[in-house]
Amino acid sequence: MLIAINQFRANISHVRNLQAIYEAFSSRTTTALDLSDLLRAQIVMCVSALDHYIHEVTQIGIIEIFESKRPSTDAFGKFTVSLDGALQGIKSKNSDWLDSEIRKRHGFLSFQHPDKIADAIRLIKDIKLWQDVGTKMGMKPEDIKRQLQLIIERRNKIAHEADIDPTYPGSRWPINIVMAKDATDFIEQLCETIHSLIA
Numbered sequence: 001m002l003i004a005i006n007q008f009r010a011n012i013s014h015v016r017n018l019q020a021i022y023e024a025f026s027s028r029t030t031t032a033l034d035l036s037d038l039l040r041a042q043i044v045m046c047v048s049a050l051d052h053y054i055h056e057v058t059q060i061g062i063i064e065i066f067e068s069k070r071p072s073t074d075a076f077g078k079f080t081v082s083l084d085g086a087l088q089g090i091k092s093k094n095s096d097w098l099d100s101e102i103r104k105r106h107g108f109l110s111f112q113h114p115d116k117i118a119d120a121i122r123l124i125k126d127i128k129l130w131q132d133v134g135t136k137m138g139m140k141p142e143d144i145k146r147q148l149q150l151i152i153e154r155r156n157k158i159a160h161e162a163d164i165d166p167t168y169p170g171s172r173w174p175i176n177i178v179m180a181k182d183a184t185d186f187i188e189q190l191c192e193t194i195h196s197l198i199a
Helices: 002-026 036-066 074-078 081-091 096-106 114-122 129-137 141-162 177-198
Strands: none
Touching: 002 036, 002 177, 036 096, 036 114, 036 141, 036 177, 074 114, 081 096, 114 129, 114 141, 114 177, 129 141, 129 177, 141 177
């Protein structure tokens, strides 16, 4: 579990480097040079850090349950593997086959939406994720999920629509350093809170 949170912290540090670059250059250049794409990249990368963390911590947790290093969950018991994987598991003396199976099953999934994150966490810990996160963060669960969904929606506009505002063709949705910083701070707090509940 420590590997997953340490990687997340390193990823968030890289995200904050984008913010620092934006601040350094914006104080030395004129508005003729548009640096807003650094802020857009910051939002995309902080969501990527969240997604990567959930992938990694789930992978580690499933293997730890398999190896009897942590308690099992109902969702773990329903996790499916291929027959090829099962045959490899029968012949194997380690969990490498399971690692491969998890990567195949989860490789095409995105763990960004609140429901998908909760589903992933249930594989490794029987908790009411958003209620428990809300208690720790001092927020209502629905407010946490709504804030996360807004960040994800903005990330999707940037990643899939070039952040173009369709009501004003050729112009982008506005962005500023406060938006990017708030998104990064929220994602960081969210991941640290989730980790404190499952580690």
